[in-house]
Amino acid sequence: MDKGQSLEEAIRSEAARLGFAACGFTRADAADSAGRELREWLEAGRHGTMGWMEERAHHRVSAQALWPEAKSAIALGMSYAPAADPLALAAHPELGRISVYAQGGDYHKTVKKALKALARFIVSQAPSDLKVFVDTAPVMEKPLAQAAGIGWQGKHTNLISREHGSWLFLGVILTSLELVPDPPADSGQHCGSCRRCLDACPTDAFDDPHRIDAQRCISYLTIEHDGAIPHEFRAAIGNRIYGCDDCLAVCPWNRFANAAAANRAFLPRAELAAPRLADLLKLDEAAFREMFAGSPIKRIGVKRMIRNCLIAAGNTRDASLAPSIRAHVDGPDPVIAEAAGWALAQLGFSSAETQAA
Incomplete structure (x- = not known):
């Protein structure tokens, strides 16, 4: 001193x-x-x-x-x-959106x-x-x-x-x-009277200013929640596969934030900044642990990540993802199997086609 x-x-x-x-x-x-x-x-x-x-x-x-x-x-x-703009990947449904803090x-x-x-x-x-x-x-x-x-x-x-x-x-x-x-x-x-963060929430998770219902929050649903994601929130999740930045990203105070002040340990890893859903859906336990080593994402485990990616894949309306989804329809985990069936249905496959997959 x-x-x-x-x-x-x-x-x-x-x-x-x-x-x-x-x-x-x-x-x-x-x-x-x-x-x-x-x-x-x-x-x-x-x-x-x-x-x-x-x-x-x-x-x-x-x-x-x-x-x-x-x-x-x-x-x-x-x-x-x-x-970079945390909301930029909203225009690229084939890519998974990972919250800035976890990249x-x-x-x-x-x-x-x-x-x-x-x-x-x-x-x-x-x-x-x-x-x-x-x-x-x-x-x-x-x-x-x-x-x-x-x-x-x-x-x-x-x-x-x-x-x-x-x-x-x-x-x-x-x-x-x-x-x-x-x-x-x-x-x-x-x-003041600003409410951009409240209005930006895709699932209307805020009861009032300063009061959030975690059960409706996409960060909770994709990270903390361990079961099937309720159907009412699936479309709103879009291509978010780990967390959600919307309420943070729209805050007007961010115009003063300087990216140069960020700790270099938190700079985004290339493979986490814009991962392809088709690639993520191929992950097994070993590949998941390797890809997310040293990342906070690792703690949710491969099953929750696959569940999230299946919801995101269903929201793309991209039929080319069907083969990647089909691999999970008959899997042993009922949450994943249900999400895969839902995703195929979202892509326009009939029940018979889903079963045949």
Whole structure:
């Protein structure tokens, strides 16, 4: 720490050196009101089959419920702002659309490595207890980030930054240190009457501003949901095979986001930027694991990926994909087999032709 530099300034400087684009400080209990709203959301069943949210809800509702010794929270953001238009592949139904955040390296590993390095720096400057969290732990990163002033939760429930738009991966360090809090961000002041994110949702997943029904969200349906995708959402999914960027991509604040600020670990891999559905439908377990090694996509497994690609293939109305679809009609997994039959029907094949396939 430089002479005359405060601990907060030193932490900010080191965070920037480690690749974080945003850093802010707040009290550990600053997001407790969001915890009460989370309880209401869970009780209403808006989380769908994400049982893990309920299982640790008693920890998730408050940082101090998770770790009572926490005094301050350090909220950090790492940019993954895209250089290309996230919605461009909508005009190319033969290609699978993968959410921007998953086209590069696994953010969990990159962000956590940097958080641990920052934690070591903090302890070297001010001996203390601390814990680091990415989104695999029951910590409410977005409300804490808003309380720390690095951005605000938009009407789509995701964090928005003046400098980085909707494209920040978040991490949190809880510490026993008493750090000087930053002024919180005010969501109402920055979003105003704009509702582009709400209107852009293909499945009308938003009950109201700041309230989402996960069961209708394409990111939930293609990533978290493990069964058959409800028929009412299949056409709206289009060619999205992993996640959905629509509500993020249309945000006017993205015009200030600078792709040059993105961490290079998140640059899109060529094979994930615009994969062909016909190629993806040929994947077996080994090929899937090889293709998505080092990617957050790997965790959904090949079965869920094939299910998603079958829905997307049915939405192309491209009969040339029928041979790739037919390979899954008589497969052992009933969810995949049903999706394959649906996709063939969407391409105009009769029941007899589907059975013959």
